[in-house]
Amino acid sequence: MQPSEYLTRRELTEQYNIHFLGPVQPCRWPETHRRLFADVQKLGDQKFDSYVESITVDSIDKPWRARTQWRAKRLAALAKKYRGEGHRERGWRNNIEPEVFQRFSVEVTCPECRSRLWESEFNAAVDNLEPFAESLEERRLKRRACECPEQLGSNSYEPGINMIFSDRSEAAIKHVPPLPIKKSNRNKQSKEEPDRVYGLKQAGDFNFILNSAAKTDPSKRLRDTIEISPFFNEREPLLFPFLIMEAKSTKQGDTAAVELQSAFCIRRLLRLQQNLKEAAGEETQWKTGPLLWFFHWYGERWIVAGCFVENVNGSAHWSTVDLWSGNICDLDGAIQLLLIVDYIFDWARDVYRRSIFNELNILASDDIAGTVPIPDIYSTIERSVSAWVDEAERERPSQDSNAFYEQATTDDTVPEFLNLIHPQGVVRDASIIESKFLALHIAVDNVESFLLSFPTVESSYKAIQVILQYMQDAWRMDASTLQELETHWTGNDRGYSDDQEIFYARVVVLMHIGPEWQPVRLITYLAVSEAALKMMASKLATNPMSNFFDSNFKVAVKSHISKQSLLRRIDMFKEHSIVDNLTAAVYTMCLSSTIHRRGGRIKNEFSLNRRAPFFGFVQDNAPGVLDMVTTVYESHKIGRKQPTDSYLRYSCIRTKQTRQFGSIRMWTHLEPLFVHYTGCILVDGLHQNGNIPKRCLYTVDGSCEMEVVPELLDRLSQQGRYYSTVPLDPGTRLGEYFGFLNQQSQAIGFWNQNRDPESIAVWLEFLSRQDTSKSKQQPIVIVLDDEPTTEVHEQDVDMA
Known part of the structure; x- marks a missing residue:
């Protein structure tokens, strides 16, 4: 210098x-x-x-x-x-x-x-x-x-x-x-x-x-x-x-x-x-x-x-x-x-x-959840319209909005061996995921029908009290936004007119493993229109909704969530990778919608000197909304026949995910399941129902052939990390699984340390006997212990 x-x-x-x-x-x-x-x-x-x-x-x-x-x-x-x-x-x-x-x-x-x-x-x-x-x-x-x-x-x-x-x-x-x-x-x-x-x-x-x-x-x-x-x-x-x-x-x-x-x-x-x-x-x-x-x-x-x-x-x-x-x-x-x-x-x-x-x-x-663990609020972002549209168009491979995240598929596109079921285990393609939608949608024209579905007046009044309580932290939106939520999630368009009736809604996202070890992501909501809420409140001797409407109604008006904002939040769940989704399903992640108020004043004619709210998701170990909606749904469903009541909505689609790496993770505190060098993950079951297979071998890329599956299983049982989960049985009340929600993702040792080698050996023997050419042509094979082989056709899995 x-x-x-x-x-x-x-x-x-x-x-x-x-x-x-x-x-x-x-x-x-x-x-x-x-x-x-x-x-x-x-x-x-x-x-x-x-x-x-x-x-x-x-x-x-x-x-x-x-x-x-x-x-x-x-x-x-x-x-x-x-x-x-x-x-x-x-x-x-x-x-x-x-x-x-x-x-x-x-x-x-x-x-x-x-x-x-x-x-x-x-x-x-x-x-x-x-x-x-x-x-x-x-x-x-x-x-x-x-x-x-x-x-x-x-x-x-x-x-x-x-x-x-x-x-x-x-x-x-x-x-x-x-x-x-x-x-x-x-x-x-x-x-x-x-x-x-x-x-x-x-x-x-x-x-x-x-x-x-x-x-x-x-x-x-x-x-x-x-x-x-x-x-x-x-x-x-x-x-x-x-x-x-x-x-x-x-x-x-x-x-x-x-x-x-x-x-x-x-x-x-x-x-x-x-x-x-x-x-x-x-x-x-x-x-x-x-x-x-x-x-x-x-x-x-x-x-x-x-x-x-x-x-x-x-x-x-x-x-x-x-x-x-x-x-x-x-x-x-x-x-x-x-x-x-x-x-x-x-x-x-x-x-x-x-x-x-x-x-x-x-x-x-x-707000947005970061890679650093956030213990309470898991919420999302809302980008400017121009930025979102421009980026989506650059990345979109086709005009189909669902193709941006994953490709729709039928079971015919999946090698049959990936659906082989045996009491000791299942082999599945981890990229195949079920997206389910369930809603209790109470409008002014079906509120009376809904209340009459309860066996007594007292039980209907109790339901009203519970619903009014859940509405305290509800998101406010119009009917067309709720309709678009289902279409965006499962592709089911009910073809309703553009109804502008205003609803209050609580939304729950549940990731879990199904009874046949399929990864499942379920969106459930409880939505009640403003007019229906007032009708319900009027039926009670003491009106618990008066405080809600008097002190919170104007704030709720300013807390209206737009269609674009809601769908962006749903998009972020769909943007997860195959392994991230499987991780959340194995550890039964459950998030419920919430409104969080932080610094910053609401500056408009309705201002009540409140902090500006944002919409997010909070980890929920006892999702009452999910439990209630599921209970109502199960009480109306007869066998495999879906309810026809206008206040219940259900749809399901099975798709093949294509994302190997996710751009964002909503469950940042979970360590992703480790993919063994063989490209597989082995997960054990902590079973509530003995009829569900004991474990599952997931192939992450779905590219392996039947001939090598026994060898992959043998290697994972010797070298792989030990993970466990509880598949949800549709015949069991959801509340019985609350103790398993939102578990931490930490492997407990290796499979070869203190597990059941005899059970693995039985499964290995079964897989070794499979004829590849026949397995691709025959329906799913279920082998029961000490019983002859039986053939059954695969059926759609009902909501857990």
């Missing part, structure tokens, strides 16, 4: 309130980041010898520590080699950076068991004021180290690619307005190129929320109203960088010059975070605020600093404090640096990423 440029930069840092404070006492650290900085310094005091001594003690709970020791030895050896050979900056960067920052490029969980391949020496500190602090602590307590045997290829060192972080090397950060720094032939500097910057990758959850409608201007996407990246136009933006690095060779170890070289990029990245927090205003949930990590190094000498924003007399000051410095030629320095990088990774993954997502969520017109 030329002396003139150095002086100009130093003057500008003072003018812009940029401060490099060096190593300071902890009392000078900001209160919001004090625990983080203290942890970094504590890791910076770690001695290599004491770390090695503790490895044996922690070898079971922390098997990755031995690998960290090996990495430290390798890093120190490389540093000595390049120092001795006198490498230039480029040589140091190409060989040392990948070793130090390896954590940001590899996967953190085992692809086999989804447990941890490694963790930070201790978890990154999170302020108790953060809204997700409690749920994060609960998740951390449930994390376990990978225990997969190495011969399965799952316990090898950090396989896979990290999909939540990315980086830019020597990419131009834009300064607006340009910096008044003289350099070469330019009077002002509009861009700078730091050696490397790490930030958030635009993964599925961030992509969807950035494409949602902005709260300030619903006609625009959120990404078009705020700045999300400091770089010039990119194919894939690097979101809200949190780490910046500047490297020099040993011969260019001028710390002051490097700090001034990075000063304005540091300010730029902190300002990007600060602008996001300020945009959220009083609604902000980011209690700790902006933080940037600054690594600058000179050959073997490294410095780690923390950068933050201070408010001094109403002005923003951009301050940096040194937290650690060391020599990585020394084993102590090498182990300290690696542990610090691990810690920063843990902070970025568990704390920073969630904070950024929460702030974006506030700025969106509606």
Whole structure:
């Protein structure tokens, strides 16, 4: 750096309130980041010898520590080699950076068991004021180290690619307005190129929320109203960088010059975070605020600093404090640096990423569930009309709206062996899913008929009380929107006229396994028109609806959900991948509709000084609406004959899914079922009904031949992860299954550890005897124990 440029930069840092404070006492650290900085310094005091001594003690709970020791030895050896050979900056960067920052490029969980391949020496500190602090602590307590045997290829060192972080090397950060720094032939500097910057990758959850409608201007996407990246136009933006690095060779170890070289990029990245927090205003949930990590190094000498924003007399000051410095030629320095990088990774993954997502969520017109587990609300987005239509048209393979998500199919398109049923097990194509629709639709013209269906007046009054209670958090919509919901889900168009009667509705989405082990997704709703609600309320001696209409009616009017908004929510359930849908079905996921009110006033003539609502789904372990509608349906159904009553609606379609990877996951807290290298998943049954087969072998791609199925089953029974579920029996009341709803997706060991090998052997023998040519021509074969083979034709499965 030329002396003139150095002086100009130093003057500008003072003018812009940029401060490099060096190593300071902890009392000078900001209160919001004090625990983080203290942890970094504590890791910076770690001695290599004491770390090695503790490895044996922690070898079971922390098997990755031995690998960290090996990495430290390798890093120190490389540093000595390049120092001795006198490498230039480029040589140091190409060989040392990948070793130090390896954590940001590899996967953190085992692809086999989804447990941890490694963790930070201790978890990154999170302020108790953060809204997700409690749920994060609960998740951390449930994390376990990978225990997969190495011969399965799952316990090898950090396989896979990290999909939540990315980086830019020597990419131009834009300064607006340009910096008044003289350099070469330019009077002002509009861009700078730091050696490397790490930030958030635009993964599925961030992509969807950035494409949602902005709260300030619903006609625009959120990404078009705020700045999300400091770089010039990119194919894939690097979101809200949190780490910046500047490297020099040993011969260019001028710390002051490097700090001034990075000063304005540091300010730029902190300002990007600060602008996001300020945009959220009083609604902000980011209690700790902006933080940037600054690594600058000179050959073997490294410095780690923390950068933050201070408010001094109403002005923003951009301050940096040194937290650690060391020599990585020394084993102590090498182990300290690696542990610090691990810690920063843990902070970025568990704390920073969630904070950024929460702030974006506030700025969106509606909420979306992210990849980070959200314990309460699972709700969706509503993008601007133009953005949604344009993107749908680009991706749509045909004019058929259902083809955008999956292809309709009949059983003739599925190899017959994939439907073979035996008491010990079923073999099925996981891509075949049943979409079911069930509704209790009470309008003014059928309310009397509905009430007369109850055996006594008292029982009908009790039903009224329950229905009125459920309507307290109902979504408000017109009749045509409810009709379109069924058409969108199962393709069934009842051909009604465009009825504009207003209804209040509660919607439940249930994912489950059917009695023949087919994945099922069921949408159920209870809808009552305004006129019907008033008629019901008038029949009660005391009118519990008076409070609902008097105090909540005007707010409910403003909570009207549009057809496009409702269908977009349904689309997001349909956008899941084959494995995501199977995962939710195996763990019997159940979500119920809800209205959630957050910051922001309702600004129109009906305003009652309430917070602006949004529509979402909440996890429901005892869905009363689903139980009630199902009970009414079962009481009206005779055998396999569907009810003809106008207030009951039922339809079902079987389709073949084509999505191998989902763009969004509504059940973010579930770890996807692991697909064995054979392309299969084996699931056991915790049965309530002995007539249901004991387990199922799912083929994810549906491409295997009958001849290899016994071999696949044999391998999974020896090597696969053990999953279990409870298939829903249509002959059992739904309420008896409530204890199995919304289970956590965590495999319990391997199949070969303590399962029933005799039962597997019987199933294997049956599959080995099958004649492929005959199985493709004959109906489903059901083999009963100790009985001759019987042929039956497959029938449509009634609603569970």
